[in-house]
Amino acid sequence: MIPGLSFLGGLIRSGTLVVNDDQGRSHRFGDGAEPRVRLQIHDAAFLRRLPVNPSMALGEGYMNGQFDIIEGDVRALLDLGVKNYARSTSHSHRWPIWTLKLLNFFYQHNPRNRARRNVAHHYDLSDELYRLFLDTDRQYSCAYFQNPNDDIDTAQLQKKRHLAAKLLLEPGQRVLDIGCGWGGLGLYLSGHADVDVVGVTLSEEQHKVARSRAEQAGLAAKADFRLTDYRDLNDRFDRIVSVGMFEHVGLKHYDEYFRKVFDLLTDDGVALVHTIGRTDGPGTTNAWIRKYIFPGGYVPALSEMMPAIERAGLVVTDIEILRLHYAETLRHWYQRFMVERDKVKALYDERFCRMWEFYLAGCEASFRHWGQAVFQVQLARRQDAVPLTRDYITDIEREWAARERRREMHVA
Missing domain, CATH: 3.30.1050 (Nonspecific Lipid-transfer Protein; Chain A)
Structure with missing residues (x-):
């Protein structure tokens, strides 16, 4: 045979x-x-x-x-x-740890010039492509489904609200968004919480769109989007948020990343890292994903993140694991992509369409069956930077939701 x-x-x-x-x-x-x-x-x-x-x-x-x-x-x-x-x-079939370390050292080397090339490979594709299958705010990360019947726009709004609650925002604060994407989260925070946001990205396409959106929304003075590496910043921020960017840092740069977060954070500041993670321990990036979708990318286990966090002097104040939320997000993206497939083919070709179908469907299957989840890790410099219990997260989410409803009624 x-x-x-x-x-x-x-x-x-x-x-x-x-x-x-x-x-x-x-x-x-x-x-x-x-x-x-x-x-x-x-x-x-x-x-x-x-x-x-x-x-x-x-x-x-x-x-x-x-x-x-x-x-x-x-x-x-x-x-x-x-x-x-x-x-x-099973775990008995996993590669030896020394083999994983050797492979990841080779594949996860992301100095500034390579990091910029890796970002461009995926995020500098046609802006029209992402508009076709993402939600209206172009959130290209895990949504938050409070109800299984939530549509993708509702779930992505709930994700932004959930992140905002964990950041404990107050008027006048300075917020850094590391890997700001097309600016959706930064515009949401600056528009709803009266904070000043600095968003940084290495993608020229994302930077262009984010700045344009800030101008159109009348928020250019409150949301400053920059085409720069977070490692080149020297300011201090009351709050730091990073959504879907840590997967591109690379294992050998974890110490550098968390030490920079420590340096950029004020003494009473709060940081929040939202990243895809492995629930079954260290591994290596799927060869097809690494070659065609995310060169230089790596999904971490908590056991790989925590030592670097500890060495940086940061305090872990909360960890939440979102398990099937990304599987549902990818299901919505795949369905929307297939509805718009002819338009994507007109932008690129049949091979590109098949590549992205395989990417979206494969990632969904990994989140459903193969030890993939999303970690939201809240960090601070001080033990008392956040409340003693987690009740504040739900309370703030409800407050923001009510505020958004009142605003919609006023506009209507």
């Missing part, structure tokens, strides 16, 4: 995968139950390569049209594959 078919036979035990090979033969794997996915193989080289490097072979095979999905879709295929793979592996 072709090695790839033997590999699939050992992997797929739950659900059903049917593979039509390029010779007209059909092969069924699994227990015959739903979900059911059927592939049509066009190039036998794909099956030969599959056991050697499954994620790379599957991703490139789909991108390059070596196979098509004729029953189900790429989201169903990856959910089936990742779910079965997660059930078939």
Whole structure:
């Protein structure tokens, strides 16, 4: 039997995968139950390569049209594959820690020039692309679903409100947003809390859009977006927030990152780091993701973050784990992407569309079945920088929600 078919036979035990090979033969794997996915193989080289490097072979095979999905879709295929793979592996199958350290030292080296190139690879794509599948505020990070039926705009607003509550904002404070994206969070904070925000990004596209949005909203004096590296800042800030940026720092730069946060934070300040994380300990970045989507990216385990936080002299005042929120976020993004797929294809091409389908669907499957979550780590210099209990988070969220409703009624 072709090695790839033997590999699939050992992997797929739950659900059903049917593979039509390029010779007209059909092969069924699994227990015959739903979900059911059927592939049509066009190039036998794909099956030969599959056991050697499954994620790379599957991703490139789909991108390059070596196979098509004729029953189900790429989201169903990856959910089936990742779910079965997660059930078939355990901690005993993990790579030795010395191997992980060696690989990550090589792949996570992100000095300033490389960090800028890595950011440009993903975030300097067409602004129209992100507009097509993100929410109206272009929040490109995990949303916060207080209700399973929340739409993506509601969930992203709730995320911003949740972050704001943990920052304990007061009028007149200075807030630093490290990795400010298209400016949505900075504009939300400056517009709702009467604080002055400095947002920094390495993406020229994001910087351009963020500055334009600040001008249009009449907040340019309150929201200052800069095209610069956070390591080049020397000011002090009452609050620091970083959402979806820490994944790009690189393991060997964690000490540098948290020491800079310590240096930039006022003595009574509060910082909040929102990052994708691993719940099953240190690992290495998926080869396909590293090559095509996030070069230089790495998702940390808490055990990798905490030593650097401690060495920097920062106090951990709160940690929250958002488990399936990002899976739901990615489900919404995938569905919106597919609705607008023809427009994306007009911007790029069919291969690009397949690449992004695979990326969004694969990430969703990882958050559902494979030890991925989101960490919100609240930090301070002093033990007494935040209240003794977490009740204040809910109280502030409700206060902001009521304020937003009153504002909407006034506008209407």
